[in-house]
Amino acid sequence: MLIRTRPRFAYSEVTPKSAWLSRRALIAGMAGVAAAGLAGAAEAAKLAATPSRYSTDAKPTPYDYVTTYNNFYEFGFDKGDPAKYAGALTTDPWSVRIDGACGKPGTYALEDLVKPERLEERIYRHRCVEAWSMVIPWIGFPLGDLLRRVEPDPGAKYVAFETLLRPAEMPAQRSLLPSLHWPYVEGLRLDEATHPLTILAVGLYGETLPNQNGAPIRLVVPWKYGFKGIKSIVRISLVTDQPPTTWKQQAGNEYGFYANVNPNVDHPRWSQATERVIGGGLFAKRDTEMFNGYAEEVGSLYAGMDLRKYF
Ligand SMILES: Nc1nc2c(c(=O)[nH]1)N[C@H]1C(S)=C(S)[C@@H](COP(=O)(O)O)O[C@H]1N2
């Protein structure tokens, strides 16, 4: 069964390159004013998001795969667990603490972080470190927008992210079985975080992000393995040193800080040269591309770095 949340974003029209979103529905939805509902949405100004030149032309993976084949270990380790159990997560109200080396730290309500006029559709390739892939039409905005608003100090070199810690609603966080260290944490170098391809997503397929995909706000870094795309973010910190990351803490010889998609550097236990195309049929495979196909855009970020060492 698909668990859908009450839409925060009314989606009027989707084209491969643009999204129309209703500002009124966004605000009404976030404020919990359900009554503003249909009439409000109907008369709302339709805001054309900037057509994104960053989208891939690849065909999006069907919605049902995108929302039922997930990794979100807080809800269990099976691909189907997040869709089964994440519906219980309360995502409204939601706020994100932004702190560390910046001029405007604070706790920001979600509706103050998300500027409807900056939302756009980004159809991105998604490559999991487990050697499977999808193409996902996200709705989001550049993380760089947000970081600039909080005015990073000159000494800020990295960005650290943290997922919600709420054992009452996240079964694996209260389980006695061995699992990951909670809360899930991730990080990026500041130049990676402010790269125009790096977005915070609040929706997919034109709807509010389903809980299993990281509602209400999650990171998407399309040239990196999927585990960098931390879900259900409650804290973003500007920091001077490379922050700890969950999978590196768990198994540092297998999962590095950079986690750039690289067909030439295998995982110690499997090849990264090809990937299983989810939703493409039983035997659908494709060759994995350097930086997941975004080499032209991001290759220069790693000029001169030994990508075997910094994997
Ligand atoms: N908090 C949290 N974020 C997470 C994960 C997780 O277990 N917990 N899994 C990661 C992994 S391995 C992948 S591939 C993507 C999956 O995102 P999707 O379910 O939207 O495809 O989320 C990433 N973000």
Ligand SMILES: [Mo]
């Ligand atoms: Mo993943």
